[in-house]
Amino acid sequence: MMQFDRVTVAKEGRTILSEISLDLPEHRIGVIGNNGSGKSTFLRLFNGLERPTSGRVRYKGEDKTDLRQHVGFVFQNPDNQIVFPMVDEDLAFGLKARKLSKPEIKTRIDAVLTELSLTHLRERLTHQLSGGEKQMVALAGVLITRPDLIVFDEPTTLLDLRNKLRFMSVLDALPHPAVVVSHDLDLLAGFDRILHIEDGHIIADGVPDVVIPAYIARSTC
């Protein structure tokens, strides 16, 4: 679905990602690597939050200027994503921007809250939600826009074990292709493909059973 063709990102004279070339058709792709290796920068390229300094990011074979319409981004901290005081207002926001009618917005809110078993949160104040509830509302806010692909930046970092397990089962059931940056290797164990980034280069690319043990060995030696 997404292709990277010799993508380089440089900032302030420093190369952050270097000549990345990838074809990414898999359903579940994990991205691992040390702090500062370039994972979040890589992820932001998927929905146009970041632009290549050189090279091309193509979606379904095309250069798109509206990647945000196709790719949903779930941030590590849901407080960066939830902006309105009430849950239903927050969910409506992205749809109003897309000029959907009021009845269509209501139908979509009902559907996404039901899908994620969150109907009890509909009229709650967002700032009063727990971290786990906020993360699920942030995911609802992305799903409601009906993206083709969803990217997640360290989605379980702020979750306790119960909420992490819940998030994992929700992710498992999502029909969307997903790319997940995470330091939580358990989360990525059942994925189709893992990319290991180091110093802005993909240094390993393969199935979890091969790439994750090699990453652990490299980190512990």
Ligand SMILES: Nc1ncnc2c1ncn2[C@@H]1O[C@H](COP(=O)(O)OP(=O)(O)OP(=O)(O)O)[C@@H](O)[C@H]1O
């Ligand atoms: N705007 C910027 N200007 C200069 N350097 C930047 C900028 N944004 C990111 N960097 C640097 O690029 C490198 C990669 O950052 P990035 O956030 O992509 O890493 P990461 O692998 O996601 O790290 P972490 O696991 O700690 O979240 C870091 O060294 C960071 O300091």
